[in-house]
Amino acid sequence: MIKMGLIGLGKMGQYHLNLYDEINGLALAGICDTEAARAEAIGKKCSTPHFSDYKKLLPLADAVTIAAPTKYHYEIAKTCLNEGKHVLVEKPITTNYEEAEELFETAAKKGLVLNIGHVERFNGAVMELKKIVKNPILFEARRVGPFNPNFRNDSIVLDLMIHDIDIAASIGGKAEAVQAMGSPVNTSLADYASVNIFFGGKLSAHIISGRVNQTKERFLNVTQDDALIVLDYTNQDINITRNWQTAQIFGDKALTYKNEFVQERLFVYKENALKAEIKHFLSCIGGLSEKITSPEHDLASLKLALTIDSLLLKGRYGEVVLN
Ligand SMILES: NC(=O)c1ccc[n+]([C@@H]2O[C@H](COP(=O)([O-])OP(=O)(O)OC[C@H]3O[C@@H](n4cnc5c(N)ncnc54)[C@H](O)[C@@H]3O)[C@@H](O)[C@H]2O)c1
Known part of the structure; x- marks a missing residue:
């Protein structure tokens, strides 16, 4: 069972959250949104720990999904990878090529899965x-x-x-x-x-x-x-x-x-x-699938x-x- 933390509870984050119950091998570890009231309301509804600072969620999770606004992807993904968490980050991974390259290098060095939420x-x-x-x-x-x-x-x-x-x-x-x-x-x-x-x-x-x-x-x-x-x-x-x-x-x-x-x-x-994308992420973490695209393709794209x-x-x- 992979313990998943969800960071960002806006439109996309809630799409992810709504699918978790249907996915085998995934246990919701907790959720986070900088809007504390939103995190609390959704946390209560799902009976899961909720935080307004994603760093507090990390000790509970093996993997995270980042569905915060794009401008925060790099900083959040970097911290999560450095803390040893597998990362599924919504598209676009970053708005800067060098930052994306650095994230892939960090993931490779640490043996972690880093997938981008290119749902199509x-x-x-x-x-x-x-x-x-x-x-x-x-x-x-x-x-x-x-x-x-x-x-x-x-x-x-x-x-x-x-x-x-x-x-x-x-x-x-x-x-x-x-x-x-x-x-x-x-x-x-x-x-x-x-x-x-x-x-x-x-x-x-x-x-x-x-x-x-x-x-x-x-x-x-x-x-x-x-x-x-x-x-x-x-x-x-x-x-x-x-x-x-x-x-x-x-x-x-x-x-x-x-x-x-x-x-x-x-x-x-x-x-x-989206469900297929999350299942693929879990499967990559479990070593059951190769990443659908290589980091080289992700970076070129x-x-x-x-x-x-x-x-x-x-x-x-x-x-x-x-x-
Ligand atoms: N794959 C797709 O087809 C698709 C579709 C829509 C959006 N997206 C991507 O998903 C991301 C989020 O989009 P959205 O439409 O859900 O935005 P949104 O504004 O609806 O939600 C973002 C949420 O993140 C929260 N947040 C902001 N900073 C945070 C932080 N540091 N830590 C935790 N939470 C934080 C906000 O309070 C908000 O609730 C964007 O990067 C977007 O490009 C992808």
């Missing part, structure tokens, strides 16, 4: 996608929704786009060039962005993310040599179109077109992605997101060729 990695459709992508040409993601003031301290890149950047990098590998356009609307940081990433070979990614929209949309199209893969993140669905053929039919009075194609709807095993973020910080448009 555990989306059943994304897991299936990895098995069917072959020779991709174009990766087009759209992730938009209404404004959520919770994230006013993170740009749209670190708030939402980071999920698609991470998935694109897991398919495309090393990025060679990036173009980014975006603008602040509701905050002082970019609230929407349109980004092109060139991965070399023939793969490019085009990602649109926004928190200025009236509808919530989460889609991904992958065009490859022999298929168009359409992925719906929300419903965890994948549809594939292959062998598209168009024929022109010359009739007496009109020219008509006939389109023929094969459409497959994939069977996707749908589990709650963060670096790409931070590069895009910094292009937008410089202005509404930027591009860079990467080494």
Whole structure:
């Protein structure tokens, strides 16, 4: 049984907490939030020790989940790793590449698991996608929704786009060039962005993310040599179109077109992605699973997101060729 401490009891922290009862091998050790009244109310409801200082929670826990605001991730994760705790930290791990690198080095030195809460990695459709992508040409993601003031301290890149950047990098590998356009609307940081990433070979990614929209949309199209893969993140669905053929039919009075194609709807095993992420963390701690992504991938994916973020910080448009 792994004793889990939960740090940060806002929206994301409470999503984690609500799943703990359903997960074998996890015992809640205690919870923490700097808002003492919130920690107390939730602690009483869950009959678990509650603290407003996370350091007091650490002696009770083998592992912690950090769901505090992003700007505190580095400091909290560093302390927890130095105290010998396995860490699951919400995305983005940090807003600084060197700090993330240091956290991974510390975890490796101490033989601890350090996972990032990139929940989309555990989306059943994304897991299936990895098995069917072959020779991709174009990766087009759209992730938009209404404004959520919770994230006013993170740009749209670190708030939402980071999920698609991470998935694109897991398919495309090393990025060679990036173009980014975006603008602040509701905050002082970019609230929407349109980004092109060139991965070399023939793969490019085009990602649109926004928190200025009236509808919530989460889609991904992958065009490859022999298929168009359409992925719906929300419903965890994948549809594939292959062998598209168009024929022109010359009739007496009109020219008509006939389109023929094969459409497959994939069977996707749908589990709650956050639950799968927590189970994977426990499994890594128990030595039963390898981390789903390597620290090298995690760092490269963060670096790409931070590069895009910094292009937008410089202005509404930027591009860079990467080494
Ligand atoms: N994986 C995802 O899809 C996803 C989705 C939403 C949020 N997140 C991430 O989760 C993190 C939290 O986001 P949220 O929406 O839950 O924010 P939130 O503001 O709702 O909650 C943060 C909570 O942390 C508490 N807190 C602040 N400083 C603390 C500290 N030093 N120690 C303990 N508690 C502290 C706050 O009082 C608040 O209750 C962010 O990093 C965000 O990027 C990830």
